[in-house]
Amino acid sequence: MKIEIKGPIISDGEQWIYDWFEIPATSPSSVAKQMKKASNNEQLEIHINSGGGSVFSGSEIYTMLKDYKGDVIVKIVGVAASAASVIAMSGKKIMMSPTGQIMIHNASTSGRGDHNEHQHTATLLKTIDESIANSYRLRTGMSQEELLGLMEQETWLSPQKALNYKFIDEIMFDNEKILNSMSAIQLKNDGTLPQEVIDKVRNELKKMPNVINGMSLEPVPEVKNNEKEQEDKIKLLKAKIKLRIL
Structure with missing residues (x-):
């Protein structure tokens, strides 16, 4: 069964607005509705092309897919950025188009208030970053420090880099492993070999x-x-x- 993750990742309360304007968007309830159509824990094929959005909605969708009893195959057909990259990590197997991209970065928000409020917000954002990194860590096996470093830089991953860092399992259509070549080996942030x-x-x-x-x-x-x-x-x-x- 195919489920599409397209457009911004939004809260359940906003879904009707996007639907009314016929703008593609994905909320936890919209994914849950599609998942209910699956019979006998059939395999789910998740197609992702999203620039991200709500980190908490992304977390909920990620958790639903990870908790699914059947196999979940993720295909990044365009971009899986920000919260959408977290959703992508839910796959038992993750595939990526040769023209696709993954983007990971720090959580962000807007706010108002005095210095105490802003300090509290900064602390909260750091905590969210650590939670986001957990999804990448479970998939890649990389250390928390390495992942937070990549997030700090707002890192864009080509299919080769994503494969090298183990964010994905394979590059779609590359049956001859042409793209999985010497260029796939990348140095770590400190310049050393993995x-x-x-x-x-x-x-x-x-x-x-x-x-x-x-x-x-x-x-x-x-x-x-x-x-x-x-x-x-x-x-x-x-x-x-x-x-x-x-």
Whole structure:
């Protein structure tokens, strides 16, 4: 069964206004209404193209989909930004169009009042950011600090970056894995390689006889230093090519 998440993510009380003007929008009640049509916990296919909106409505929709007894497949067909990116994390399997985007950022609001009111609002927003990051953390396995750092920067994720960070499971239509290439490997915020890349390199090098950390353990005669050094470089180069981290 297909369910579309389109337009802004809004509260239940606003849905009738958007419906009246025939403007696409998504509220928790509109999603719940569609879910009730599903029979025998049939698979749900969620198509998302939304710039986000209400974080609390997004949280409610995310929770409903996560709590669903059947399989939930998410397809990001356009953009899944802000609250819509949280909804996207509900999928048992998440797929993304090769032309799609995911955007994550800090929660925001408008307000009025004295400095105490604004300080209270700032504290509340930080708490909301932590809650939002929980949905990303459960999906990606990244640390809270890494995710809050990406949110702080208002990070836009291409399909390759989303795949690398494990926000998605696959890029749609890329059966030959053309897009899942060397460019998919990205450095972390501090400029270091992801731990999984380092682990993959180590595992591949362990498969090579007499090689640890890219260097040969065999005795190297002085007269053949250059030759052995070149051989080690070739082995390491092959490992890099195989792991697609060049």
